[in-house]
Amino acid sequence: MARKPITVEMLARVEGEGGLRLVIDGDRVREVELRIFEPPRFFEAFLRGRSFMEAPDITARICGICPVAYQMSAVHAMEDALGVTITPEIRELRRLLYCGEWIESHVLHMYMLHAPDFLGYEGAVEMAKDYPDVVRDGLALKKLGNEILRVLGGREIHPINVRVGGFYRAPSKRELRELRDGLARGRDASLATVKLVAGFDFPDCERDYEFVSVGGGGEYPFNEGHVLSNKGLDITPQHYEAHFEEFHVRRSNALHSRHIGHGAYLTGPLARYSLNYQHLSPLAKQAAADGGLGPTCNNPFRSIVIRAVEVVYAFDEALRIVDAYETPDRSFVDTPPRAGIGCAATEAPRGMLYHRYRLDADGSILDAKIVPPTSQNQPSIEDDLREFAAGWLDETDDRLRHLCEQAVRNHDPCISCATHFLKLDVVRG
């Protein structure tokens, strides 16, 4: 039977450069290829020979949206290698910094990139004509997240205040208190966001994912915990590479990942929420219930609701930390160099981010491995398209193209980070 191609040359409203190709044979989706042609960025090689103290600032440059995630995974991995334990006060400040990043990243994706899919617009600019208040709300919420980064990180993008062992400078109690009114307004506004996005129409698309997330630390995960899955995995980050492997596919400059012996898995909001629901704050749990969510969610199109709930949680958690804050005597613990290997997994807005470093006795980096969430999610995104597109074959090519792009955007992929991602070709016959 003849085959007909449908192509999305360049996926819009995702970060980085990639495309998508579908080959449809009659009533069957024959091939799905997520192509990532963003050039490789070689950060792991850049790190070799540099001091362990430079890793947070170098790895932050991997991403302008989620630099904190790279910094956090880097510092925790270094501290693991050095055998250093941070203080509870530093731990709380790191959670606060992560709250800021989740807010600004999730809000950007929900309001500017994903909402237009559900409301029927090409993008945020077109949506702003009919929904100016929605766009204004999104910009205002994002600013509040950025403000946390500015105060605690020194600047909004690529923070400069994070160091191995803690922070170069701890904020004063007054500086954090000045965030409080904005955070309280943000928390109220984030509840309205849950109501807004929960009212969108969602296709009835569920999949039996293997969810993988940091968890098990008795809290909704940012920085610390085991690597958990809903299929029974429970390991420390130090054992990550014994259970997960990267592999190269010709169509992607980003390495794919699989759970050895199991295959594709999903990291990100669906996984994090489904594995850690019990640790959400009461307010976030109530918001989830009001948004129509149960304790787990297998519909990736509803990821926008989970992001909204996580924003409620991030504001709630930020307020808790700000209210309890006392300026610590020291903003960091000492980190004398030594030879060693250190690993860490933390939760970037779009999923689990694993780092591993091998250090020489003088603290210089001998070897580095960085596994970003989008890289891990590529096989699952392709599986989503393979399964969901089969139900959309009666749609016009334009509509099919749009639905496929939306399915990719469900996971807020960050291609630049992963290249270490989009364009859509559909071949139909």
Added chain:
Amino acid sequence: MAEPPRRLVLCVGNPDRGDDGAGRLVAALLRGRVPADVVVAECDGGAAGVIEAFSGVDCVFVIDAAVSGASAGTIHRVDCAAGEALPAGRAASSHGLGVAEAIALARMLGCLPRQCVVYAIEGARFDVGADVSPAVADAAREVAEGVLLSCPSVIASWPPAGGVRPALGETAAPCHCEAAWPKQSCS
């Protein structure tokens, strides 16, 4: 007595990406030379940051790099407040929202400054770590001098009658801002 207009020169770009640093170079050339009421700010060109920078501003010059196929150093002038639009193609900034989208969004949201002129300097090379091209550096100096000359005229002509025409000449070729802002990337 009427409030004086709040004026901003917003210099956009990445100084570590060759000619993408043109806007930042203009900022360096303007520091200490602009009237006290003129704010010179720098940013990476993300839409949220640009719209935030517009807050409370009556008059803004936005300086950025451009790629249109014109020769390096060509200065494109776009009077956004007069209705001219930047070509909003596929911005290379994080998650696809850059200066062109920011200006279009600001217009939709009713928060575009009453005067908004973009000077986009045609770049030739955007490699990581590259220097600014000599032709782009010359154009940056011309834009900086043009902004300095325009600042008093903006005040003098405030409130504008039919739009302000700063000193720099217009160019025939439209700029294509979709390729002009190779910013930091994002996971």
